[in-house]
Structures are given as structure tokens and as C-alpha cells.
Amino acid sequence: GSERPACYCANRAHHADVGGAQPGSMAPASDVHGEGLRIPPTKLVRGGQVDGELFRLILANMRVPREREGDLFAQWSTNRVGEKRLLEMAREQGADELQTKAGELMDWTERLTRDLLEEWPDGEVSFEDELEESIEGGANARLRLTIEKRGGQVVFDFRGSDRLPGSPLNATRAVTVSAVFYVLRALLPDRTPTNDGILRPVEIRTEPGTLVDARYPSGVAGGNVETSQRLVDVLLGALAPLFPERIPAASAGTMSNLTFGGARRGGESFAYYETIGGGAGAGPGGDGAHAIQTHMTNTRNTPIEELETSYPVRVLSHGIRRGSGGAGKHRGGEGIEKALLFLEPVQVSWVAERQKSGPWGLAGGEAGRRGGAFLRTGAGRGRLRALPGKFTRSLAAWDTLELRTPGGGGFGSSAAGDAPV
Numbered sequence: 001g002s003e004r005p006a007c008y009c010a011n012r013a014h015h016a017d018v019g020g021a022q023p024g025s026m027a028p029a030s031d032v033h034g035e036g037l038r039i040p041p042t043k044l045v046r047g048g049q050v051d052g053e054l055f056r057l058i059l060a061n062m063r064v065p066r067e068r069e070g071d072l073f074a075q076w077s078t079n080r081v082g083e084k085r086l087l088e089m090a091r092e093q094g095a096d097e098l099q100t101k102a103g104e105l106m107d108w109t110e111r112l113t114r115d116l117l118e119e120w121p122d123g124e125v126s127f128e129d130e131l132e133e134s135i136e137g138g139a140n141a142r143l144r145l146t147i148e149k150r151g152g153q154v155v156f157d158f159r160g161s162d163r164l165p166g167s168p169l170n171a172t173r174a175v176t177v178s179a180v181f182y183v184l185r186a187l188l189p190d191r192t193p194t195n196d197g198i199l200r201p202v203e204i205r206t207e208p209g210t211l212v213d214a215r216y217p218s219g220v221a222g223g224n225v226e227t228s229q230r231l232v233d234v235l236l237g238a239l240a241p242l243f244p245e246r247i248p249a250a251s252a253g254t255m256s257n258l259t260f261g262g263a264r265r266g267g268e269s270f271a272y273y274e275t276i277g278g279g280a281g282a283g284p285g286g287d288g289a290h291a292i293q294t295h296m297t298n299t300r301n302t303p304i305e306e307l308e309t310s311y312p313v314r315v316l317s318h319g320i321r322r323g324s325g326g327a328g329k330h331r332g333g334e335g336i337e338k339a340l341l342f343l344e345p346v347q348v349s350w351v352a353e354r355q356k357s358g359p360w361g362l363a364g365g366e367a368g369r370r371g372g373a374f375l376r377t378g379a380g381r382g383r384l385r386a387l388p389g390k391f392t393r394s395l396a397a398w399d400t401l402e403l404r405t406p407g408g409g410g411f412g413s414s415a416a417g418d419a420p421v
Contacts, residue, residue, distance in 0.1 A: 023261020109197030249409030252278025328365030328410025365410030
């Protein structure tokens with residue numbers, strides 16, 4: 001009939017491989033078609049029944065269909081649990097009351113956001129930062145932001161950002177909006193309900209076709225994981241003069257995306273994807289945390305025992321990268337060092353930023369150390385060779401990949417009396 005749904009249950013998951021040119025679906029690709037299977041909004045389940053033909057079509061494009069089958073069913077199951085609980089609440093409170101309370105939550109968040117905006121002085125602040133991807137003329141691509149505050153309204157204007165055709169670092173507008181949403185939510189009081197009320201007093205301006213508002217057929221995998229991180233840095237950098245007691249220096253600023261895969265001797269494919277943490281930026285309140293996921297990433301590392309059991313790889317080392325945090329009155333957090341020895345030939349991809357210059361410090365603090373990837377061939381006998389910040393390449397059995405992630409920026413100048421013990 002004409003009845004509209006009162007609520008939707010939704011979840012979002014990142015799968016370890018969704019097809020595309022390389023295992024893990026995160027390698028640098030020249031356009032979106034190289035990044036994986038594209039599925040427009042399509043019903044996979046109708047009336048509680050899975051569309052078998054569509055499901056087989058999807059799984060036929062995945063390197064490890066058994067894993068994807070389990071993950072997709074897990075996603076469906078979480079939505080069913082959400083539906084069950086929503087219906088229970090509706091039966092208990094009444095459907096109208098459920099809608100009313102949902103609206104009140106968003107109104108409450110909006111009021112808290114407007115209270116925050118009242119602390120901002122009227123006027124303009126600007127900041128820009130760069131991605132390590134060249135545009136015409138050889139310069140690095142830049143993200144540019146101006147924030148204009150007038151009364152109760154704030155405009156975040158990213159329209160000066162560069163265009164970067166042929167790169168995987170283009171972010172969809174949704175990613176840019178998410179970065180603004182995240183930074184505002186971080187400034188709001190603890191236990192503030194997280195919802196659309198945050199964005200009601202805010203206008204976000206982007207130019208279609210630029211780094212912050214991707215257009216087909218641009219690659220977007222790197223925009224989701226790398227440009228999103230730099231967008232947060234740009235937002236924090238712009239807000240630092242307005243909130244000097246709250247804004248930290250730049251954190252690692254990259255998800256340090258590692259993917260590898262291949263085929264076992266029996267012909268079965270395997271694929272692995274991991275984001276590797278780094279140092280958190282130091283802030284007015286103290287040092288940055290070591291070896292942690294920051295800002296737009298929230299995954300945990302895979303336990304070594306599980307990694308070595310499931311994949312043809314040995315973890316030679318995995319620890320804190322000492323001395324990588326930026327110096328300052330408060331030191332930036334340390335990054336991570338990780339060395340992997342591959343027991344079989346694999347295709348490896350690495351997508352990372354802050355490989356040429358480290359995360360910036362604030363208030364006189366120094367930058368954190370940059371990250372990097374290094375290859376040693378021949379069972380550890382070859383010399384260590386630096387690799388680019390974004391690559392995909394075939395490695396032979398007994399090759400070793402060494403990864404280093406950036407430390408966070410320091411905060412405040414480190415006068416002699418402030419030196420760490």
C-alpha cells in the first residue's frame with residue numbers, strides 16, 4: 001500500500017575483498033572499476049528469502065566467496081536483530097511515541113551543537129594540507145578549507161581543493177560530510193547522542209569533481225581511508241586557533257592499508273586486509289597515545305596466531321616504533337613497526353600517506369616521523385629497499401615486507417625543563 005516505513009535498520013561493513021583488480025580491493029587503481037564489484041541499490045532479500053541468483057553473482061566476483069557469504073549473512077542477521085528490537089520498542093511505547101522520541105533526540109543534539117557554536121567567535125579561519133599525490137606540474141594535491149561563522153550558522157567551504165583525476169584518493173561528498181560530523185561530535189560533551197542534529201546548524205560546500213566530492217569514474221577507495229584522515233587534519237588545523245585548549249596536533253594521518261593475497265596450491269584464493277595504527281597527536285592535556293587507530297579508522301589488529309594460522313605468512317616483529325612521536329612539551333604518540341615474511345608468492349598492495357613528511361605539531365611542537373614500507377628479498381639476505389607510499393607488486397616466497405607507521409605530532413615547545421624523563 002501507500003504506507004511509509006517508520007524506521008530503517010542499516011549497517012555498514014568493510015569486507016576483506018570485494019573483487020577488483022587486486023586482492024583486498026584496496027590497491028591503487030586508475031578508476032572505480034578496478035576497485036571492486038559495483039552494486040547499485042538492489043534487494044538481496046525479498047520477503048525473508050535470499051535471491052539465490054543475485055547472491056551467486058555477487059560471490060562469483062569475490063576472491064574468498066566462503067568468507068563473504070558468512071559476512072553478508074552476518075550483516076543481514078544484525079539488521080534482523082535491529083528490526084526485532086525496534087518492533088519490541090514500538091509495541092512497548094507505541095509507534096508514534098517511538099517517532100516522537102527519535103525526533104527529540106535529534107533536537108537535543110542540535111541544541112548541544114548550537115551551544116557549542118555559541119563559543120565560536122564570528123569570523124573566518126582557513127587551513128590547508130596536502131596529499132602525497134602529484135597533480136599537473138608535479139605539486140602535491142592540496143585540500144583547502146575555509147570555515148566562516150556568522151551568528152548561529154557555520155559554513156565549511158572545501159571548494160578550493162584540488163582536482164585529482166586518475167587517482168584513488170578522491171573522496172565522495174559523504175566522506176567529507178562524515179569528517180565534519182566526526183570533528184564536531186568530538187567537540188561536543190560526552191554522551192551527546194550521535195545523530196543528524198549535529199549537522200543542522202552547518203553548511204558544507206564542495207565542488208563536484210574535486211578531491212572532496214568525487215565524480216564517476218574516479219577511484220574512491222583511497223579517498224575513504226586516506227583523504228578522510230587528511231580532511232580531519234585540515235578541520236583540526238583550522239579550528240586550533242578557536243579552541244587552543246582542546247585541539248591536538250596531527251595524528252598519524254593515514255590508515256596504512258596493507259592488503260595481500262594469492263592462490264593456494266589447491267587453487268583456492270586467499271585475501272587479507274589490515275589497517276595499521278600509528279601515533280596519536282599530543283594535545284594541550286598531555287602526550288599522544290602510542291600505536292593506536294585514530295580519527296576515521298577503528299579496526300583492531302589481527303592477532304599474530306590467527307594471521308599465521310590462516311595465511312602463508314610469518315610475523316617477524318610487531319611493536320612500538322620508538323622515537324617516532326614528535327618532540328614537544330607534550331610528545332606525540334609512537335607509531336608501529338611490523339615485519340612480515342611471506343611463505344608463498346603473494347600480490348601485496350600498500351596504500352599510505354605521511355610517507356614523505358610527518359604529521360604536523362602544534363603550538364611549537366615538532367612533527368612526528370613519517371611512515372614507510374621496505375622490502376628485503378631472498379629470506380632476509382637482500383638489502384632493505386624503500387618502496388613508494390602506494391604500490392601493488394608481486395612478492396616471492398621468503399621475501400620480507402617491513403612497515404613503519406608515522407608518529408603523532410608534538411604539542412608545545414620543549415624547553416629544557418620540559419624534557420621527558
